[in-house]
Amino acid sequence: MTEVRTAVTGTVMTITLDGPDRMNSLSPDTLDGLEAALDAAERDASLSSLVITGTGRAFCVGMDIGFLGACFADPPGVFLPFIRRYHEFLDRLEACPLPSVAAVNGLARAGGFELLLACDFVIAADEAKVGDTHSDFGIVPGAGASQRAPRKIGDQRARALLLAGRWLSGPEMADWGLALASVPRADLAGEVARLTGALGDRSRAVTGIIKRLLNAAPDVTLAEGLRLERELFTRFHEEVADADEGYRAYVEKRRPVWNAR
Template identity: 65%
Template structure:
């Protein structure tokens, strides 16, 4: 069975789905572990990024645990649907977290593992990784958001090709299709993730949080609503966050900015 472990170092939390024998499959305990890690990430205002990955080299996550899935089909109303509701909630927390979340895709990802990837802000994948939706292989539609997130990230036809046919994508194809930002040989995967983290460390926490929130709003707002929301958040940031002028002062004084660890969760 998979357990979730997380560690924090140098402004980055790493969350590992640790169940290589089950290919990092998902259970209610895994969802609870992700929830716990996200609780800590929300409260740690020194964070600048979160990395989610799977243990070992075979899999990122193959989705729901096969033994647990049997109990889900035996009692959909009391087992399957509550699990999906809790997984939906965790994926929304990832999307709404005040720092970028990076999926480090080290191997096979399918079904629920694919849906986890889609909820992350960035995807860095191994060339050798294989990613697919595969719900229709079992005659089922997706249940944790891929029907909504995939078209937004891949476009309509590519999302349909991936989800209506038995299509698998390798690392370079994930980049071409818009699922991943970058792909590298598995031996160089950590270096590729490290390059992205180096660009996120040391940035303004309020700046990261508010900019991510604004970028995500494009999926739920019209252009006029989004522009109005941007003006509102820009104004509130200047009114409610003391450090907002630090970047300007540092530029004028020809020094590196010194950012504080500011809680911006109340800036809705």
């Protein structure tokens, strides 16, 4: 079984899929751990970002092969409820006010590919190998790949991954816009730390609103998006004092103290 371990360093929570003998595959117990980790992250007002990574040679290879046997034996009772839960978790991760970083240390496919698609940022090891692979095994993507991939990398490249079974290395992920950067595996932790450092010391309220606006952008017209921006801008200034605090901190040459709401 893949266990889920969490560790907090400064203002960053790292969520590690720890099942190297199972290639960090997913099962109901693993999903329990992921949901509990996200619950804890959302409650902790001191955090500024999340990092999700794996141990060993894999980031996450999708569903556990043994659990898949139970899924195929009873799709209505086992498979579909699990997929619904995984969808809900990925939706929550995408909507979470904390920016999330997938540190892709190795192999990612199927449900693991869908996990990194739901993160705000991807930093890949050069040695990583990423693909969708659902169609290789006669199954339709069930946790968001068909919708998130075209939005992240464009129509033709999404089709190459989902229909033609294309695999990407870390540098190819960066070239396609699927990853922000690709570095040697030995440098992955340092590159992720540089990114999370840039994400730190910011208003959580501001970050959450910006994430909401960016997530909405692909699905609305420009006019609708601008209207939403004005609405949230107005509500922010009515309900949160962070803009005034940011201004005063700048003038007074001190670090800002953000409102936790």
